[in-house]
Amino acid sequence: xxxxxxxxxxxxxxx
Amino acid sequence: xxxxxxxxxxxxxxxxxxxxxxxxxxxxxxxxxxxxxxxxxxxxxxxxxxxxxxxxxxxxxxxxxxxxxxxxxxxxxxxxxxxxxxxxxxxxxxxxxx
Numbered sequence: 001x002x003x004x005x006x007x008x009x010x011x012x013x014x015x
Numbered sequence: 016x017x018x019x020x021x022x023x024x025x026x027x028x029x030x031x032x033x034x035x036x037x038x039x040x041x042x043x044x045x046x047x048x049x050x051x052x053x054x055x056x057x058x059x060x061x062x063x064x065x066x067x068x069x070x071x072x073x074x075x076x077x078x079x080x081x082x083x084x085x086x087x088x089x090x091x092x093x094x095x096x097x098x099x100x101x102x103x104x105x106x107x108x109x110x111x112x113x
Contacts, residue, residue, distance in 0.1 A: 010045035
């Protein structure tokens with residue numbers, strides 16, 4: 001079975 | 016053949032307003048490895064410049080690569096580039112390719 005690397009979503013920053 | 020060659024372009028954003036006015040998402044070790052523009056605020060310097068677009072990925076800021084930098088570090092680099100009095104503009108190297 002394909003081993004899925006799940007990366008976390010990123011935060012959003014307003015500049 | 017037929018593969019799109021990822022192109023990048025240099026956008027110079029004059030500091031024409033009190034804020035830069037972009038929201039970015041992404042950074043090293045996240046699903047979005049390089050910071051991507053997700054919002055451009057009306058009345059900010061980026062909106063006034065008119066050349067930055069939502070969806071563009073930021074590769075470099077003032078010649079400094081954002082590759083491998085965590086989200087907060089990339090955000091800090093951009094914020095400092097806007098705050099510094101040395102230049103009255105910020106150079107962004109951006110690409111449409113994600």
